[in-house]
Amino acid sequence: MELGVYSFGSREISATTGQPVSSAQAMRDMLEGIKLAEQVGLDYFGVGEHHKPGMPASSPATMIAAAAAVTERIRLGSSIVVLGGDDPVRVFQQFATADAISNGRVEITAGRGAAVEPFTLFGHDLQDYDELFAEKFDLLDQLNRNEVITWRGTFRPSLHDAEIVPRPEQARIPLWVATGGNPTSILRAARHRARLFLSVFGSRPDAFARMADLYRQASAQSGTPAVDTRIGVASVGLISHRPDAVDYWGSFFTGSTGEANGSPIPQHVYDQQVLPGGGFFVGNPEQIAERIVDAHTHIGHDRQIFGSDFGGLPHRDFLRNIELLGTEVKPLVDRELGVSE
């Protein structure tokens, strides 16, 4: 199984000033994390899109292009791009450029989005939340499949025999639909023969077994080869031998310390979620490996990625978490489940 990391860009709390580092420094910190992820043998790094000061990665393709230029093997993608708030033509051009630079290692994971900022910022009506995504994902899929395109829709101008450049290095950029488990999104992924990324934030992995089944059945009915029906899982998780790092990280989610967390989780819920079978993957490498293997028995997924740099987590803990995932967790998971091809 493939293992990887995702990040929305994190502003470490400076030990000297007590303030978050600059958002520009956060971008360089993320790039350092991506390089390390490749060095320790991880399979994927996903760059998120948010538009708030605490999560300053607002342009996934820009960061991915930078990472593409300084890596050689790791696959790079969005986790996620909020497609409803953007123009699929621009998104495709940016990711195709990054794919060219990477020599064919770029993917796009698109979702409807979990935050309102992109809709406010780019002037879209949240009432059109699902229609925006449906139309734009359809266009993105068509752009990916066709060098010349004629298209008409509701939310952007028509295209007439348009040849969108550059073309990616890959014949097609792998497309994933991200969802927290919404059946509409799952069936949409299957209908487009796209891959499926399940975001397991705060949910038990076993709850996703039925979603995975729904996707696989619908994909089979749409005639998609089994080899193309890939499932990814995105979880929050921190791998560490150091209890203080784990405590610091956990306190962000329960709202007791760290940068302001608008939606804290009650302590007793958090305590449940970090146990085996829960949605928060927190612990030492052996514990994390065991939980990944356990989740895999329920979901049968092909890739799992972890987000850890929340709440001003010290950058060294973010890096150490990546290192442990690659050097200690991955060999344990490979031994149980076989090496990812």
Place this chain on the structure above:
Amino acid sequence: MELGVYSFGSREISATTGQPVSSAQAMRDMLEGIKLAEQVGLDYFGVGEHHKPGMPASSPATMIAAAAAVTERIRLGSSIVVLGGDDPVRVFQQFATADAISNGRVEITAGRGAAVEPFTLFGHDLQDYDELFAEKFDLLDQLNRNEVITWRGTFRPSLHDAEIVPRPEQARIPLWVATGGNPTSILRAARHRARLFLSVFGSRPDAFARMADLYRQASAQSGTPAVDTRIGVASVGLISHRPDAVDYWGSFFTGSTGEANGSPIPQHVYDQQVLPGGGFFVGNPEQIAERIVDAHTHIGHDRQIFGSDFGGLPHRDFLRNIELLGTEVKPLVDRELGVSE
């Protein structure tokens, strides 16, 4: 004076197939050119925006971010971004991300654009050509100056106490207004205390002396410090010791060979333009250096950049042109005009 290169992405004609290389290969070729430009000591590389198969660089910031990750000293920017067809918020986010990665070496040169594709493709009315640019450049300028912004305009949704992230590494990203010499654009640059990039495609440099004067006078009246009133010049030019490369390149502009050129120049005009005092900088390093110094006596500009990879120019000639500009032309110009700081 600073010297540099610009490119719209060029698809070399493959010697084996007789066909242009892929647009993805063109992106990698450009990145190789940028790395070489840094190695040979050039000051700037500008990435253009076009939306046609023969010029496949459609997303300047994406390419600039990749280049930022693999260079350390050269300044990187757009030449140009067609701002009227884009959203200044997205453009600022992308360039700020690239600026962070570059540790503060990114610039934005924005123009109204010389091609209709961006307007067709992104659904803007060419009747709004100037208004689109005026409003969007104003917003870009404000985003660049303010961490939190409230803004209202005609062509994009309002912003209310919006904190656009990430912030760039530089306190402000240097902004340039590009123009072929239109007084409206020149006065706009001065009013915004922006820099001015004159595109001298097919015009005599001495014709630009008055434009430079207009900009300097208007800038002085707006209270801009003289040190900030910088002028750049973008020319087409090929530096080569090889007559066959020069002939090949010239034949593109006159429409006699190479990839289809929609607006060929009559041979007698081309022959005039390549002479000293003309707008096409073609020749060996000594000739080019002499012409740059001569143009400088008229314009007094701070930076000159050259575009050469047109018409399927062989990639090795593009690279050789960059190498000669850095290793032979630049020392000659420095000797005459002083070393750029």
